[in-house]
Amino acid sequence: MRALVIDETGAPEVLHLADRMLPRQIVDEVLVKVIAAGLNPIDAKTRSGTGVAAAIESYPAILGNDFSGVVVRAAFEAAPLQPGDAVYGMGRVPRIGGSFAEYVSVSSLSVTRKPARLSHAEAAAVPLAALTAWGVVKLAGAAPGQRMLVHAASGGVGHFAVQFARVLGAHVTATASTRNLDFLRELGADEVIDYTTTRFEDVVHDLDSVIDLIGNVHDNTGTRSLAVLRPDGLLVNAPTGSWPTLAADAAAAGRRATGFKVSPDARVLDEISALLDAGIVRVHVDSVFDLADGAAAHRLLEEGHARGKIVLRVS
Numbered sequence: 531m532r533a534l535v536i537d538e539t540g541a542p543e544v545l546h547l548a549d550r551m552l553p554r555q556i557v558d559e560v561l562v563k564v565i566a567a568g569l570n571p572i573d574a575k576t577r578s579g580t581g582v583a584a585a586i587e588s589y590p591a592i593l594g595n596d597f598s599g600v601v602v603r604a605a606f607e608a609a610p611l612q613p614g615d616a617v618y619g620m621g622r623v624p625r626i627g628g629s630f631a632e633y634v635s636v637s638s639l640s641v642t643r644k645p646a647r648l649s650h651a652e653a654a655a656v657p658l659a660a661l662t663a664w665g666v667v668k669l670a671g672a673a674p675g676q677r678m679l680v681h682a683a684s685g686g687v688g689h690f691a692v693q694f695a696r697v698l699g700a701h702v703t704a705t706a707s708t709r710n711l712d713f714l715r716e717l718g719a720d721e722v723i724d725y726t727t728t729r730f731e732d733v734v735h736d737l738d739s740v741i742d743l744i745g746n747v748h749d750n751t752g753t754r755s756l757a758v759l760r761p762d763g764l765l766v767n768a769p770t771g772s773w774p775t776l777a778a779d780a781a782a783a784g785r786r787a788t789g790f791k792v793s794p795d796a797r798v799l800d801e802i803s804a805l806l807d808a809g810i811v812r813v814h815v816d817s818v819f820d821l822a823d824g825a826a827a828h829r830l831l832e833e834g835h836a837r838g839k840i841v842l843r844v845s
Contacts, residue, residue, distance in 0.1 A: 533631035534824040534842070535590035539579035542828035547821070548590060553627045553635035560611055560638050561603035562619075566654035566818075567629040568596030569840040570686065572770055574831050576624070581770055586624045594628035594842075595620050595794075597636075598644055598653035605638045616644040620657035620794035629654075630824060632845050640794035645806040648813065655686070655813050655839035660802045662792040663690035666766045667698065669790060670739035674699035679734055679758065681751060682743040683719065684710035686839045687768060691741050692717045693811045703737075705730055710837060713814075729754075736760040745772020752776070756783040766790055814838030 533550045555561050573593050575581030598618040601611050611617060619641030621627075621634060628634070644653045666687075672678060672695045680695065682688045683704030695702045696718035704719040711722045723730050735758050742765055746752030752773045755765055765780065765787040767773050773789075780787035805811040816836040819827040821844050831840050 531632040532821070533592050533627075534594075534821050535592055535630075536577055537589050539577060539583050542577070542825040542832070544577065545824045545828060550590070550592065550627075550631065552633050555603060555605075555635045558605045558638045559635045560601055560605050560609070560617070560641055561633060561635050562597060562599045562617060562641065563602050564597045564599040564629050564632055564634055564844045565650035566598050567594045567821075567842045567844055568654040568656070568658065569827055569831050569842065570595060570658045571831065572658075574828050575770060577828065582624060591624055592628040592631050593623055594630035595623050596654050596657045597621070597629035597634055598650040599634075599844075602633065609638065611638065611641065611643070616650075617641050618644045618653040618657060619796060619799065620661065622794060630821065630842060630844070637794075638796075640796055642796040642799050642803065645803045647807045647809070651818050651841045651843065652813050652815055654841050655815050656802065656806070657794070657799060658792060659686035659839060660690045660813070661795065661798060662687045662768055662790070663694055664798060664802060665792055666741050666768055666790050667691050667694045667700075669788070670741060670764055670766050672698040672700040672739075676700040676738045677736075678702055678739045678741065679730065679737050679755070680704045680719075680741045680743070681755070682706070683714050684837050685743065686836075688741075688743050689714075689717055689814055689838050690811070691743070692719050695741075697805065697810060703734055707835070713837060717812075731758050734758050736763075738763050740765045742767040742773075743769060745769050746775070746779070747772050753779055753783070756780060756785045756787065759785050762786065764788070816840055818843050
């Protein structure tokens with residue numbers, strides 16, 4: 531099969547096409563022909579040598595967590611997902627070979643039927659970002675009457691988090707750049723803050739929760755966020771490696787905080803699929819690149835200005 535691989539970690543230019551053997555199915559795995567693969571910040575971090583790069587046991591390595599495609603081989607004869615079924619899901623890279631390839635073999639617990647309303651490119655943009663957003667919003671306790679702040683709200687995880695929080699009844703304030711303010715209003719944000727012109731701590735305070743999709747890697751966004759929480763409010767931080775001193779900083783500020791790690795759970799993805807198929811939640815694809823142009827896609831991802839998700843067209 532054709533795959534986008536790395537022979538070493540480094541800049542986007544380390545990504546290149548190569549011929550690789552088809553992945554082997556083991557135990558309950560489903561073999562899927564990948565039509566499209568979604569990009570996530572963890573892919574760029576791992577490619578650069580951080581993220582989960584330490585778990586890569588050999589090279590060349592195939593990255594990519596998200597996929598949408600068609601079942602080629604079922605896990606067993608009477609399995610729910612059969613050859614020809616359109617599916618989508620998320621793998622555990624680098625425990626398994628990634629989705630930047632024409633085929634992926636993934637646990638049947640991590641793959642489910644693709645929402646009929648979505649194209650393969652749109653579906654590939656959903657799993658990791660939506661599962662992360664669902665997890666952080668639920669962990670933060672989104673509910674009617676709750677006041678929540680979502681940082682980086684126009685990005686992959688953020689644009690889902692805004693929508694899920696609204697579905698659950700929370701009052702949502704979202705931060706983004708000027709060009710994305712109307713986009714967030716369309717998604718249901720009650721209030722929007724242009725971080726290029728306004729310090730969010732000047733306009734919000736005593737919040738129940740903060741969904742931190744930035745960390746403390748830029749302009750002390752993290753520690754500033756702790757200050758806008760009410761005394762027993764909760765900050766939920768998602769990006770890998772974005773705030774190593776989270777626990778200590780939260781304790782010093784007298785606030786609660788926690789990290790979050792996403793699980794590739796098809797049962798939760800089914801709940802998200804229902805919202806997508808009903809048109810209650812939508813996914814935004816910023817751009818689609820051919821697999822051969824993976825390096826360009828990674829460069830755009832690392833610029834940090836994509837609205838929604840970036841997708842690779844695999845086959």
